[in-house]
Amino acid sequence: MEWRKAMEFITCFMVLLAGALGDEESKDHGQPPHIIFIVADDLGWDDVSLHGSSQIPTPNIDTLAQDGVTLTNYYVSPLCTPSRSAIMTGRHPIHTGLQFGVISPEAPYGLGLEEKTMAQYLKTLGYSTHAVGKWHLGYFAKEYTPTWRGFDSFFGFYNGRGDYYTHEEVQSEVSGYDLHKNGKVYRPAFGQYSTDIFNQEAEQIIKAHNASQPLFLYLAHQAVHAGVYPDRLLQAPDKYYQRFPHIETEGRRMYAAMVSALDDSVGSISQTLRDAGLYDNSIIVFTTDNGGATYDFFDGTHASNWPLRGCKHTLWEGGVRGTAFVNSPLIKKPRRFSDQMMHVCDWLPTLHSVAGGDPKELKNSDGFDQWDALSNNVPSPRNEILHNIEPIEKYAAIRVGDFKLHYGAFGGKIGSKYFSGWYPPEGATSNKAEYVPNSFRVRCPSKQANASTNCDYGDRKPCLYNIRDDPCEYNNIADWNQDIVEAMKARLQEYRRSAVEPRNQPLDPQSNPKLHGNVWEPWVTLSEDDQHVTYA
Template identity: 30%
Template sequence: MNMLRTTLTILLAAVLAMPLLTAAADRGRPNIVIMLSDNLGYGDLGVYGGGVTRGAPTPNIDQLAAEGMRFTNFNVEAECTPSRSALMTGRMAIRSGTTRAIPVPGLPVGLAPWEYTLAEMLSDRGYNTAIFGKWHLGYVEQRLPLNQGFDEWWGFPFSTDVAWYPEAVGFDPALFAAPRLYQGRKGEELKALEPYDASVRPLIDGLIAEKSVAYIKAHARDDEPFFLYIPWSLVHHPSLPNPGFEGKSGAGRYGDAMIEHDHRVGQVLAAIREAGIEDNTLVIYASDNGPDRAEYPYVGNSGPYRGYLGTVHEGSIRTPMMIRWPGQVPADVVSNELISINDIFPTLAAIVGGRVPDDRVIDGVDQSVFIRGEQAHSNRESLLFFAGEHLMAVKWRQFKIYLHGESPEIDQRGYQELWAPQAYNLELDPGEYHDLALQNLWLLAPALKPVFEYVHSVEQYGLILPGGKKPEVFETSVPFFSDAALDTTMGAIKQQVMKDMVKSKIDEIRAYFSGAEGGQQE
């Protein structure tokens, strides 16, 4: 009898565990959780030189980094909406018409329904998909998460600073509707919830964490995997922490908000662990761009890099990023290889066997072999950077070449013509102080190669204009520095010599890419 009872107990336990074991055995389709912080500085987290030294320890995020691969050369777009667009599509925002972070509510801007999103790709592979938090990729119904591949959404479609609009002197709700939170499921009517105002702002990430934890618990034993996208509101201005975290850091509101942010990330990680799905859940943590300067000192820290949100300096476009997938991604590894937020889409597609569209340009590259530790180097050698519609700079290996300049105030947003390119070795000069272009004109060749490839791709596939429904093909030209800028009187003989050398080098490169004089056609 005792033996029979023991046997039945073992069988019952096995039956109850079968859904979980089935999910865990499906290594080709892991659960995927992407957490995206908002305006987090490169130097804010402990593992990136911040944390305790900034008065705000980040033990949960630091532990996540130790349990996976941490990247020190992860690159995003210059602003919020462009980065989120790149994450969702694997395409530079310039191609999708999503180059600006402040689209006007009610107008058909944001991510076009034509785009094939990360959520749609995973949904096509049988994933349940959900987003809790900030969307910022469109305000009209056709461009909201439930129309872009997500099964469930709770959150807000705009940037966090709109919560402060009703507090502004002269604010007129008749001209600008008070922002609200929304909730819905695919196939159901989207519900407008309570206003998202200054009273809700400090509570919002606690609610995002609560929704995320509940979702993980509800879907941990499903036969099919899930994709959970958590775009946090913290630490975006106004960085107001939950009242329970006020004064926790001794470093003001921003420090308190950092401590809360780390705690919220920890809540999600704990839910994954307690659900018993840690080994089959791929977790990505990153930031959409660097910190703003909205209200110093209550802003983030860019570490050794210059520049802030809206620029293409390293302090804006280089952010923390880490991946954990036990048994698949090696633990406690730090890489300075060049990778991009565009790479996440094709990398996850390769991991789960998803479809990557072949009727459009996908700027991301598959990094799945690299992140598994099966090769030493990234599959990426170069990357373009835009500020709005302007092509500003190119990264190639450890070098960064500016084709257009920022405002004379290097930490401010702006755009100006350059009389000649600027070049920096980011490994030796992370602050971008020492222009090496004059001594290294050879850098123009590898720098302009991806520029010409981009131009050719636009001529072939077109671009989606802001508010557009699909790409439009039109003639373009190489977005380099203007002839007028080159013809400006430069004064010094050294500058004149450089001008002649630069023009000569451009002619050679153009000839190479046009097939002239025996060159090759790309």
């Protein structure tokens, strides 16, 4: 009898061991997933019906998010270049020197060549790598452009904005063409809408892809950033404009049309993956690069981050809490909202890990591998987020647990104005439009009369908010929580000691497109010493 029990135990143990080994073998030797990484530009929190408002329906974004994991406690940088650098490197902008402003078309600098990009990491794991759309990480020398940074192909524009049809960027009253394919100027798309041509290129890459090789497709849409010409800053085909007769404000209506075109692209990419037989082994990431630029912001955009405070360029929640989701059949516990804390720096270690990479290869990473939290709904490994330490205008913000500390002028100052208010969507009959079922809504406490004034920019005292209880940053609780304030100031100081100087450089007149056939293109030839790099 004892012998029989022993044999039963051994048999059961061997079955369990075989299953475990089989799982491990599948994890180690199965094909890595295809990764489709979609970035929206300047998309506001309240610009998707995923977050509750029915003013701008986004059915494709909503469906993918609701079938996957909607990120509700996820943060980005307040501007384009810093967020994109963090996506590519997994390093905070204070550690790559891209913490101040964005890279101007005339600026002779970029993401340092010593920084290894997501494309380079994934390429070593056997991925085919392709970039479509906006780059905005430097192009003054060819070595800073995408096909020199790990991408097999690139179709898009180097700078931060452009006209959606002529693909021209205007800087210092100088206009130049900015659409390139694999390092060469690409003119056949002149007159075609940016969202359409980038979507078409992404679709072609998916359709032509050999399914036996893992695919990394980085689709960084121009939408919904403002254009460049004052008489047509917001642009969309008329069929999208006609979808929004209920929006009475012209700027908001055209902006909604741009969002709708973006949403159609997201749906199209998802369907193309399915048609190509790639979807079942894929991960789709969708994220904005920063909060939306609201209607009185300087560039003419009509986004809304309602009910969050602030907008693009600020460290208020409206500038840094990002719209994002992950959709994948590989997620073990899908169809949920994820309140786990996550930062834009986490994408590289997360995707590198699920692709089979060795975390030891990621040197000096500021990110965390979040795949277990995303897939299995376990606690996030992250408990704090440095929003930024801006050394020029001298403001900073940090989140630790539920608390967020603002220090300095809080960012977003354009001229003499701070963009620190709350900006409801224009054209709505009320601030509480019809809400969409199964969506995520930010719940704010009662707004007190002094909400706009209880954090004084002039005296530069730190301001403290409990973001879990007060996500709309109404109530500055610093005065009666000085112990928390001092602890968070000390943590900021630790980060400050690790920061590098901004890489920003004076504008170079040699960048002028008139010197280069009316094209924005690389204008500096690096020496052999400058081309040789050792990765950080």
